[in-house]
Amino acid sequence: MRWTKAKSNFVVDAAIMLAFLGEAISGFVLWVILPSGGYRGGRGMDAASTFILGRHQWRDLHNWLAITMVAGILLHIVLHWNWIVSMARKMWREAFPKKQKATLAQEKCEL
DSSP states (O other), rough: OOOOHHHHHHHHHHHHHHHHHHHHHHHHHHISSOSOOOGGGGTTTTTTOOOOOOOHHHHHHHHHHHHHHHHHHHHHHHHHHEEEEHHHHHHHHHHHHOOHHHHHHHHHHHO
């Protein structure tokens, strides 16, 4: 089996997607299931509350998934850099077309 650019793109994009889903799940757990604060800053509650993992482990997981997602996005940009440059040039040329020399001469005569 030959490794192609399409397979590289798929692996990078799948990793970004999995990191994003992990970010969403861990963010939801930290926000809804294991919120910080509470009565007397959390000291009056069950301080060791957990949901599969402890709050600190969820936060660490959330942070590492964010780093993974950012690294994947940067790698995605590197892999698509030639396409990004080509599209930017094409869009620039369409937005600001060069004027023909004859058109420039005609505009000078009208002034």
